[in-house]
Amino acid sequence: MSQPERKISEIRQTGFLHHAELIKLAKPADLLEFDRGLYKHWALYAGGGMVINVCGEDCNKTEAWVRLQPIQYVCDLHPVPRYRLVRINNTPDVPGCLLRPTPRLPDRAMEEARLMLDTKVPYEYEGRNSEFYCNLWKFGRIFSEEAMKAGKNGII
Template sequence: MAAYPEPGDLIEIFRPAYQHWALYLGDGYVINVTPIDEGPPAMFASAKSVFSRKAQVRMQLLKEVVGNDRYRINNKHDRTYPPLPVEEIIRRAQRFIGQKVSYDLLGSNCEHFVTLLRYGEPVSDQANKAITTIGFVTAAAGALSLLGILHSRSRERQY
């Protein structure tokens, strides 16, 4: 039997190329961030928010946010960061509904938002993986560039 979300639970929604995050409020509703210029359908909201600088905090039905995608309850940081009391999580979430917030993939994304509500700490494994990947790609590009310079210098000496 599938588990049902409880108020304050983090909901991980599996989009085709990334995960979108929401926080369960109760009675079938979640809070999540969506781009300001986007309306329905919700399944495209997070993809467009990657390119947006501002997002809207919305309270929506979980089934509308999920659409045809899969989701799961994922309170993955509970061992590292103790969750705030449920009443506090919900109170904090309700203060954000309808507000415009800044959005950026690496520093202030949908996962940062919901973990801030649940734990009081903005945490995003997706952002950490992206930062690591960017660092690796940058280092690799630098190494290849250096090899190219060294190779061209060694060819110059031959002539």
């Protein structure tokens, strides 16, 4: 018997976990939040322990690559073990918005993200960051809580 399709409006959030525990719970198109201490990093879960990740090669660059990468690799990028944890966070926190955006169907979100694989995209910490792109794929809207914290309006 096949599993029922997830509801479009399903919103889930977990606590921060080791990546091996998280992949037991994650489903394709879940937003993953990586704890980096002073900031958060985001990726879209693709299934099979892989994520679609917006990653730069140098912190001073204004461009980043959209890559399919193992979740373990993304977790292990931080040198401090306590900042290698990740959680499912499908709960959008849209600054200044009373209504939460409706997530796209998982297949649609994954299709949008896969179209951008192996491409360079504009990147800036206070705007077009990993959260910006993940929200674009998941919700079809572009917003960033990190940008809001940095003093921008958060909706781009």
